[in-house]
Amino acid sequence: MKPFVYERATDVSSAVAAVAGRPDASFLAGGSNLVDLMKMEVVKPELLVDIRHLISHTIEELPGGGLRIGAGVSNNELAADRRVRRRYPMVSQAVLAGASFQLRNLATVGGNFLQRTRCPYFRDVSMPCNKREPGTACSALEGHQRDMAILGASESCVAMHPSDMGVAMAALDAVIRTVGPDGERTIPVNELYRSPADGPERDTVLKHGELITAVDLPDVPVAATSRYRKVRDRASYAFALVSVAAALRVRGGAVREVRIALGGVAHKPWRARTAERHLIGRPATEANFRAAAEAELAAAEPLKGNAFKVPLARNTIVSMLRTLAEEA
Amino acid sequence: MERKITLRVDGKERTLTVDTRTTLLDALRERLGVTSAKKGCDHGQCGACTVMVDGLRVNSCLTLAVAREGAEVVTADGLAEGDELHPVQRSFISHDAFQCGYCTPGQIISAVAMMREAEEGWPSVVSEDLDADEFPLSREEIAERMSGNLCRCAAYVNIVEAIEEVARS
Amino acid sequence: MNDQPSRRTVIKAGVGALGAAVLPVGADPARASTAVTAVEAAGRPVRGGIGAALKRVEGPLKVRGAATYAYEWPVENPAYLYPLLSTIATGRITGVGTEAALAEPGVLGVLTHLNAPKLASAEPEVVILQSDRVLHHGQIVGAVIAESIETARYAAGLVTFEYAAEPVDVDLRADRDDLRKPQHAQGFGQLPGDLMNGSPADTAVGDFEAGMASAVHQLDETYTTPIQQHNPMEPHAAVATWTDDEITLYCGSQGVTTPQGLLATAFGVEPARLRLVSPYVGGAFGSKDFSALWGTLALMGARLVPGRPVKLMFTRQQMFTLVGHRPASVQRVRLGADARGRLVAIAHDTVQETAKAKQYAEQTVQGSRTMYAAPHRRTTTRIALLDLPVPTIMRGPGESTGMFALESAMDELALKMGMDPIEFRLRNEPETHPESGQPFSSRHLVRCFEEGARRFGWKHRDKKPRARRKDGWLIGTGVAAATYPSPRLPGSTASASVDKDGRYTVRIAASDIGTGSWTTLAQIAAEALGVPLDRVTLHIGDTRYPRASSGGFSSGINSWGTTIYAAARELRAALDKNGGTIPAEGLEVTTAMPDDPNLAKYEFNSFGAQFAEVRVHEDTGEVRVPRLLGVFDIGRVINPLTARSQLLGGMTWGLSMALFEETVVDHRYGNFVNNDLAGYHVAANADVGSIEVHMLDERDPYINPMGSKGAGEVGIIGTAAAIANAVHNATGVRVRDLPITLDKLFR
Ligand SMILES: Cc1cc2nc3c(=O)[nH]c(=O)nc-3n(C[C@H](O)[C@H](O)[C@H](O)COP(=O)(O)OP(=O)(O)OC[C@H]3O[C@@H](n4cnc5c(N)ncnc54)[C@H](O)[C@@H]3O)c2cc1C
Ligand code: FES
């Protein structure tokens, strides 16, 4: 680890100013991703501004029925919150499917969105990697591809975003609230992540020094019957090969409302809008579920080593929708 | 960059100087001589370093010591009172829930924390009814909640049995 | 290495007659106890020799985290060493830049091949930093020694290397034209020979081709297994202090005598000057045996800062290339059976990977030599020399991969013939060892199958694939046989003494890597002495005690146990000679492992029958193993509690090997890509369902005075095949390439 100065910020604006003012500064929340990467010198901040105590640790009701989740809420607190469990079970399940209990006590909601890819070439400083060192190469393109993206990737980077929580948030159209050097703003989760084609070194549209303060979950009644399904090699304590967050409302045999997002397949939680459009108003049948999944995945450009993810994602979507339809 | 910090470790107040880069795990092991928490991977991938910080189990290898100024830290050694072992520790011995013993202190901290979490009504990913008030510790629940602690000697079956026995009583 | 000391017994009056300086009871720092008695563990006197289900004597220390592993020995003012690894696989180091690192405050020194001490050894598992040559990715090319862990690691990143890289060859294929017949470099205390266990690379009985041609039912399939990693939870660590008198090395090791010899030779010092201490080891599984790189590196560091303890712990990532691995294999199995399901021909041809630096060749085919009767048979082993680290023994070396192939093939042929797979195996049970013709000392495999089938409910099985499903999961069951030899490794000596108060002390430089030796060796001593266990204190894990072979190959009980038994009996005899009274000055005997003419007359093997139930998700191909059941013939059980744990551990390893474990090699760079515990999966708690272990507890009449065979390896053997067979039963898909990941299964 490169030597660094540690500061505990006392208020949001000075925290933002401290980080924004120095290109080598970074916010520290739970540290479960940042410290991991610092040990390997994948990132080398020289100033750490601890914000864990600063950002909100509470979950509040929003007027109009949603919830505002402080960025400092731990992953476990989020999953255990009674309102989240009841109104957004897919969020609880997604969070609980990630990492381990002890890691989720460290991990914050803000940090979870901003965790970096698990691509082994990104994590090994002796390997070329465009995300870590722009202009070197993407080692994964011709290398180990099992965990790489099948959707939205580019020649310059095929890395996958590993967050589970983010997948549920994307399905729910959650909105991130930030304070940056230019003031406050809101960013829909579905617009948070940048395409690797625009330069893989920056994961998100956040400016340097922009602090996530909260994430708003809108009121989504259909989410009360939602689910998250994570497919992985090990039964626990493993990242997703493919995951699906979905909510479904069927009336009179037809799909009235549907939300689907995929994890493990792209540089971001992948909102499956094509599949959703395909289903609305159509009969909730196995064949339609399959056709919708295939429509979504028509855009997939898998590599040789991860081609299995296309049928796997298809099957997982179908299996999930079937379960939700049976439960409805 | 050095910093002076104070921690309460296993009930004792300890003041020490650490590098800002020092993890809580290395602070315990190398600066304070508290070797109960183990280093298995140093990257949050095994759970051997699990300790309780302010009542919650965390991976001490990914926790910077400077960020925990004033915290209350409990290791497996601190669970015993003098020579009197904690019931979970006794149960681990009678069920032979370890072999080499290296993952064991982390497993035991996790087990104790896990029973509290379940009591507080924290669900896990295998909980059937997320909206339940409590989550009885079935074998499946125990196994999932203990999965952040790898055991390469693979004492898992005995670990689950050891915890089940304590959870029942 | 383990040259056998001449057989002898020394009887001396007086405890500690070997010299107080050599055997200081309890002379070690008190916090780091190397001796525990059962009475301390249980808080009351304990009776119980062989057969008692005693709790581990060191349990109370381990559950508090107070057992002292290598890195945890309290030392004053330590320096920290961080290794530097090559980032190319083959070539030469053409430039080294150490200025920036040396300028970093707190850095005490940088080691590279340019300034490292010259070593008088050529063993690649021991020797480092002797030349500019790079032989594999992740090879040690230097180290930084500094005042703190943080500084050492950071400064390591400031050292620069320039390389002249050469082309990399890491492809294991059976059709390579440069495959060779192996000449295994001797090691591990086993006999010299083509393969690691001292046996020839090729064996043949009868005429395989003719036998195969005559067979009514034939099978010819190829199975592959990937590189696997031991990944004990305790990383390889050492604390070394070099003074003018003594050189001390606290290091996690499967044995202290062997590395003492290797390291003393390398550093050109008298073995007696080098003390190794390793009472507690956080898992090893083969990776802390022959290889001693971490000891070498710590000692080099210690020489750089004389008098100051130097601490070294490999990172998890570094372990992947520095402590050996299980070699990948490509195995062709051909079986031919007659109309009644009797095997007429068996061939097992394996190709496996080894390093260019040194030939390691394991006996992958040994199971096929041992298991089934057939008049015509052959085995061959060929190796490919690649730009990879030297492989090494890993739990169940040889058979664990070989029996995956053989026992999968047996299942395939049984299915082809429409025969029950257990029935097929029983029909081919040999009278004597199928190759050597020697009798087995004991072989209760048939009973293992019968007992297992009854307990598992085998007769209710639907043998048609893809016939059972529940809630979207396909259900299947499978079975496989297990066997592993029970060798006795040469080179152990034990002392047994009694003081005037009737307290007995047994000393041997054996190890407990989690196997339970602290408890079981004391039980053996108590039985042989004919005294209650709480009167016996055991000392192990220190070169100050009489020399011992390394722990491995399930040889602990057979090697150390037999030696302790002999020493204890001789002490008892000496006491009897003295009229049963203890002389005032006490009494001590030292005995080398006795010779045993039976060893040449019998084949010694443990056996087992493995049953598995699996569920495979119809949509996603995810595999779960809700139930494993094993019945084992491991001879007389010394301690049912710890023996069960060994077998449980082995079976869980088998599950892990079946479903998860695979080291991914990047063929462009020659590196191991998934080199951490998030990338290389080992089974987690949630992966394990119910595992039942049953032991026949039949005394082996010839193996040793205890009647006990090995238990450490046999649990892993066959498990992966039982799971693969169950997966086939569930899905109709035969997976011949481990691991059985979901992409190989779903449709
Ligand atoms: C072994 C292992 C397994 C894991 N498995 C999973 C898994 O299966 N699924 C999954 O989803 N995750 C998994 N994780 C990742 C884990 O969820 C993340 O590490 C965690 O969510 C990050 O949160 P944190 O608070 O610790 O972030 P930190 O590590 O503190 O920060 C991460 C990044 O976010 C920035 N940051 C943090 N908070 C803010 C904020 N409020 N505003 C602006 N920037 C901020 C930091 O500067 C840093 O760049 C795993 C992690 C490990 C180590
Ligand atoms: S050492 Fe902290 S999780 Fe492995």
Ligand code: FES
């Ligand atoms: S007891 Fe050895 S790793 Fe768990």
